[in-house]
Amino acid sequence: MPMKESARAACVSRIFFQSWRHYPSLILTKKTLGFKQNTCAKGDIEALTYKVDQILKNHSGAAVKTLELDIFHCRDLDPCLLNNWLRISITPGTENVTLSLPKRYKEEYTFPCSRLFGGSGNSSIEYLHLTNCALRPTDHLGCLRSLTELYLREVCITGEELECLLSNSHALTELELVLCNEIICLKVPCVLERLSCLVVSDCSMLQMIESKAPNLSSINLEGDLVQLSLGQSLQVKSLDMDCSTGSNFLSYAITKLPYIVPNVETPTLSSISEMVNTPMVPATFHHLKSLEIYLDGDLSARYDYLSLISFFDSSPVLETFSLHRSQPQALEIERLGELPGGRQICQGANQTSPKSVMIFGFCSAKSMVELTCHILEYATSLGCIILDVVFDEYDEDDIGRCSVNPARKAGECCRLTNEMILEANKGLMAIERYIARKVPSAVKVRSSWAV
Template sequence: MYLYAGFTLSHTCSHANERGCLCCWCLVGISPLLGLFPNLIFDIETLGINDDDHKIDEITTDFISRVDHIMENHSGIGVKIFRLRTYPCDNVHPSYVDRWLQVAITPGIQEFELQMPWQNKIEYNFPCSLLSIGFLSSLKCVHLTSFHITGEELCSFLSKSLALEQLDLADCSDIVRLEIPSVLLHLNFLQVQECVMLELIESGAPNLSLFCYTGRPIHISLGYPLQLTHIQMNSSESNMLYYASTKLPSVAPNLRALFLTSRFEFVDAPMVPGKFMHLKYLEIVLVQPDRSPDYDFCSLVSFLDGSPSLVTFILRIEFPVTRHDSIIEYPDYSSVHRRFLPQQRHDNLKNVLITGFCSSKSMVELTNHILGSAPALEYLTLDTSRGHERKIGKSLICKHMPEEVLVEVQRARFAISRYVEGNVPSTVNLRLIEPCSKCLSYRV
């Protein structure tokens, strides 16, 4: 089972044998049995290496020694899964990696994963010479992180991997053009993260249905747009929402689920020129809205208007901040109801969740617009805190919230009670989530 950026994928190539994984380090002293295990999964956890003391050189030496011992005693026959994650070791010499790959990459391999730290002291070039067409005929999953491989080399590699179903690339900074060959008939999942030199993604794979991208907005051309049903796009820069609203309707008109993350937006979301006619799930994350204090949350109505089949809408504000347009600052409170918004109905919308809800006038207006235009709405959840990030890990301890954030939490709660609750129909279940009573003991 894999968890890829919000999507849980269960494929044949992802069912790792956990016992085989554990035995990689348990069987170091039982060499004759090492050749029997088809799943070779190497990282400091499965190798039983303690990294608490942060002595990277010692950890690296131990890591190399253990993997080397296992690979020297493995027959190389019958390997189905090979995963090598060297983090936090940042100076594993390429000669070791090449030697391990020569043993592991054999006919019949189905999953191939190589992850090295992005700050690796030694550059590692993708070993194209080790991967002949005979070895790639059964390969289903490939995950590469922090490798030197050009777009041409990758395309050549992919064109030989005819059984490939999943491709995951991260921090491959030599790729400028990513071209996915049309011969990949089984490819259904593509993820590309922080490949900083990338300018273009062009796919000819006819059955690609899930696409995840993290990086700056670039040109994306997917040859069979009607097959795409799930897209996730995350930007470390600004205006990903603007990009998505103007580009994606033509790139993937048949979407069922759309996840968008933008650090901040300087431009309000425009009216969606096309429509996501089949979109049922929309999740939008704004990471640092304080960087764009004039952003109009009501502009997100354009996404709702462009998605007539939408059932679930989630808006997450990662870092709640005090807005200069707080509704509490308006002397004439009735003015908040006078703004004209398109009265298009959202007949299928049933579930709405807003985390990081603030007292912004435009956020209150957005909420009331939804209440007035979604006759099928069943659940409205307003969270004045950070949603799933309220607690530290799995503990019951709240994350620290600065005083100015707590002030805004109380302002948001006042805005809800005065300007939202009275507009909630009896058929809608309104749920309010806020920091614990101890956190709220701070008074404005």
């Protein structure tokens, strides 16, 4: 290379090197480090160690705002190396920290809490996301004055330790706990005045959630049904509950939730087993506007879909109702017989008239037809009803099941078994025979099972 070009290259290299030393983001992941294999052999561990050491050695560390360290499949990495990397890269000015480790580290590696705090006992960290490690905070460590988002996935931390951490994180707005199986009682202290979103998923030992956060507005719970004590729950507008064990969750929801979250507006309720019909109760969801119900598991052969009218009667301002039924029941349409007027059910004074109704996984069960006919008869404000005889978890709203959804590969469609196709055809026959003629002219109706 001529001297002139060499000098230019050297100048550019020095400028780039100085710029790199103060680059604010360190994203050290499988992709950015150039690893393509799903396993991490001895040579890969050595390569990983060398690459990360060189990156941190050549970086000043002083300007790191974001650290993302994903060790992916390297299960035999020395924990001392991890501590050293965190010591170098997490500085008093660091704002975002993400650490993802293999499962074996869950009980073998304890995240150094001292790295979260500056010399003054305070911290500049705003976002903390830890996966597969232990976290053991204590009172004397200091205050996470800037922390707004905390995500713990498969992290070993007790309820008392978490409460200690939360009590020193007054700016927290979002808290997510996934598979944190040492927590028995989750206590959210009243000092979290900014906390608006709480997500708790599959924490197997959890028995109770007690929240005193005054402005909590969104709750997402998945797993075993736990005792809820939401002393100041007036701000809870969005509620998503997925009960993965037990049965008759809908009965619990309609009898208990009006008192636990009295101002909820958009609940989503998922049940895997309903063995009894949904009861009629005097409780009222005074502010409920949009209700989604997922029946994802086994239903009693005698389950009465018409009993879901209980939610209509309990929700005087309901605007949108969605029912998602995932399992075919293999019912014979011939068993329906004639439905001259349908069953008469006791209606309360609060029964509402939704504007939009959607049923995904519509079947030929007599009570399903009765539910639909009842809605058409009494929902005087109804503007649109969608009856889809196939439940498709990836595409429920647009009824276009092939390549439109990013969760699928291009051209991949919903797989239909012979049983699903048979039940879908029965559902369409039931719609044509019993429902189509009852649809008011002003109501838009759509029924489908294919693109």
